[in-house]
Amino acid sequence: MKIKGTVWKFGDNIDTDLITPGKYMDLPLEELKKHVLEVVNPEFAAKVKAGDVIIAGANFGCGSSRETAPQAIKALGVGAVVAESFARIFFRNAVAIGLPVISCSKVAEAFDNGDEAEVDIEKAEIRNITKGITLKATPLSEDIKNVILKGGIIPLLKELAEERRRKSQQGRIKQ
Amino acid sequence: MGMTMAEKILARASGREVVSPGEYVTASIDCAMVHEGLAAVYTTLLGAGIDSVWNPDKIVAVLDHAVPAPNERYAGIHKLVRDAVKKLGIRNYYGERAGICHQVMVERGHVAPGMLIVGTDSHSTTYGALGAAGTGIGFTEMAYVFATGRLWFRVPETIKFDLEGELPYMVSAKDVILYLIGKYSSEAAQYKSVEFVGSMAKEMSVDGRMTMCNMAMEMGAKFAFFEPDEKTMRYLEGSVKDVEALKADDDAKYEEVYMEDLSGLEPQVAAPFTVDNVHPVSKFEGKRIDQAVIGSCTNGRLEDLRVAAEILNGREVHPDVRLLVIPASWKTYREAMEEGILATLIGAGAIICNPGCGPCFGAHMGLLASGETCIASINRNFRGRMGSYDAEVYLASPATVAASCVEGKIADPRRY
Incomplete structure (x- = not known):
């Protein structure tokens, strides 16, 4: 899986209250996404394009367990988030909804806003096409990679539901 | 091992x-x-x-x-x-x-x-x-x-x-x-x-x-x-x-x-907008506050309300400050009522809210306007956490929050 797009750069400690503020938490996703990171970069939500890449510093997504944070980022069309490190729950939530996330040390200093980036999830490589730099990211475990490639946990749950239906039908036939 | x-x-x-x-x-x-x-x-x-x-x-x-x-x-x-x-x-x-x-x-x-x-x-x-x-x-x-x-x-x-x-x-x-x-x-x-x-x-x-x-x-x-x-x-x-006791092994x-060794620890305050921006209360003493919150899953329990009541007993919340007290549960609420804690707090001018998360994550019940400052016994001081992006939340213990309420500005509870 390769994601190629324009870079939106953010700093350290981008918390989930900055991504999806509590005061908007009851809004539907389509409304909520318009407020993503508005106080950090007021242009971001309006101008981000499908496939664009967020490059950030340390501890991205710290704070609340609210899944709206990765959900709204994904709903804006962001193709991948690459950060020097992620807060645990944000990372898990992103994987669970199929938003590609990968950590890469010193990634923030290798990119400027507006650079073109290519993120290779399988090879764990981050390329700055504009500057001609390639960085090695921290490889994801096979299981995590598979969940991301499948598009998150929901496709897994659908498979599970299908399997249960099949088994209960077989049970009925045997009886 | x-x-x-x-x-x-x-x-x-x-x-x-x-x-x-x-x-x-x-x-x-x-x-x-x-x-x-x-x-x-x-x-x-x-x-x-x-x-x-x-x-x-x-x-x-x-x-x-x-x-x-x-x-x-x-x-x-x-x-x-x-x-x-x-x-x-x-x-x-x-x-x-x-x-x-x-x-x-x-x-x-x-x-x-x-x-x-x-x-x-x-x-x-x-x-x-x-x-x-x-x-x-x-x-x-x-x-x-x-x-x-x-x-x-x-x-x-x-x-x-x-x-x-x-x-x-x-x-x-x-x-x-x-x-x-x-x-x-x-x-x-x-x-x-x-x-x-x-x-x-x-x-x-x-x-x-x-x-x-x-x-x-x-x-x-x-x-x-x-x-x-x-x-x-x-x-x-x-x-x-x-109930079974569970302990880590000695050779873990x-x-x-x-x-x-924290026997000399001073009351601590986390200033906006990160929780690790922590300093002794003396650094912020005198900072004017508009709102104070005692509650949340961090510090809304009986001993938290009790220490606030001790400090506010016979005193008044500063007229420029609104103090919200939110017991962490209905059990705490009832116990605080039976112990007379709520009567003391209400007597001092506190607003008692029903148990729940309250304004801690910014959804309702006492949000902040632009330019306002709050001291709270909660767990996060992120930008926009409790209302306006241009409001500030300082994190502290219930004792420090209560002392600050009396003075209308961030204060050291050890004086009480």
């Missing part, structure tokens, strides 16, 4: 003899806690074609984040939660007449040493105060837990904090955890488990231990633990049967062991 608390619990829950840090395991969940998030979990499940759960008796549902519903949209969310509770057969449902989910979990006997508990709330680490492995997850992962009763975990490295000394006058567990977050940073325990040991940890009440484990999340912790002891057993008497391996 010996195992830490986290390793022991994850080994038991995944049916293994031994596990070590860095390994991935699939573990059986002993209890799944959901708040208003149940609405999203339920919608996700139905969307995937699943209409039953692995074990409804291992699920606990609470309404706490915005109760009573502050607007029509929240009313709709609450209605969907009640519907889900009925359809999925969840008997451990507490609605909006119980309190903050973490407090309700421990008070109603859903937390015991050695359990593996996941919650749709980041502060689920609180359960470690009683020796349980508690951690936060999102709605989609919770839907997976509801369907299968299982979830993957990376076995975390463990950091040990050896806390020694006696807490000085008007210095509490909140000051200790703020100090540790300030010293070791908001990322110190990222993806790691934390164990609090030592003479000071032993001396701490269960209320104080809950404050510590709750805020260990703010240094990134996946789990936080106190070793179960007589205090734990006494606390659980009557609500949990067959720790990534780091930090020793801290």
Whole structure:
């Protein structure tokens, strides 16, 4: 899986209250996404394009367990988030909804806003096409990679539901 | 080789003899806690074609984040939660007449040493105060837990904090955890488990231990633990049967062991906009405040309200300050009423709100206008956390909040 797009750069400690503020938490996703990171970069939500890449510093997504944070980022069309490190729950939530996330040390200093980036999830490589730099990211475990490639946990749950239906039908036939 | 608390619990829950840090395991969940998030979990499940759960008796549902519903949209969310509770057969449902989910979990006997508990709330680490492995997850992962009763975990490295000394006058567990977050940073325990040991940890009440484990999340912790002891057993008497003590092995391996003698600790304050921006209260003394909040899953328990009442007894909240007091649960509410704490607080001019998360995460019940300053006993001071992006929240102990209310500006509680 390769994601190629324009870079939106953010700093350290981008918390989930900055991504999806509590005061908007009851809004539907389509409304909520318009407020993503508005106080950090007021242009971001309006101008981000499908496939664009967020490059950030340390501890991205710290704070609340609210899944709206990765959900709204994904709903804006962001193709991948690459950060020097992620807060645990944000990372898990992103994987669970199929938003590609990968950590890469010193990634923030290798990119400027507006650079073109290519993120290779399988090879764990981050390329700055504009500057001609390639960085090695921290490889994801096979299981995590598979969940991301499948598009998150929901496709897994659908498979599970299908399997249960099949088994209960077989049970009925045997009886 | 010996195992830490986290390793022991994850080994038991995944049916293994031994596990070590860095390994991935699939573990059986002993209890799944959901708040208003149940609405999203339920919608996700139905969307995937699943209409039953692995074990409804291992699920606990609470309404706490915005109760009573502050607007029509929240009313709709609450209605969907009640519907889900009925359809999925969840008997451990507490609605909006119980309190903050973490407090309700421990008070109603859903937390015991050695359990593996996941919650749709980041502060689920609180359960470690009683020796349980508690951690936060999102709605989609919770839907997976509801369907299968299982979830993957990376076995975390463990950091040990050896806390020694006696807490000085008007210095509490909140000051200790703020100090540790300030010293070791908001990322110190990222993806790691934390164990609090030592003479000071032993001396701490269960209320104080809950404050510590709750805020260990703010240094990134996946789990936080106190070793179960007589205090734990006494606390659980009557609500949990067959409690077994669980201790880390003496030869367990720790990534780091930090020793801290805190007998000279001053009251601590975390300034905006990160929780690790911590300094002694003296640095901020004199800073004018508009609002004060005593409550939340961090510091809304009986001993928190009690110390506030001690300070405010016979005094008045400064006329320019609005003080909101939000008991963590209905049990706390009732006990505070019976002890006369509420009468004292109301007498001093406090506004008592119904138990729940209140304004802590910015949804309702006392938000801040642009340019306003609040001092609160809560757990986060992020930008926009409690209303306007241009408001400021300072984090402190209930004692420091109460003292600040009297003076109308950030104040040292040791003067009271």
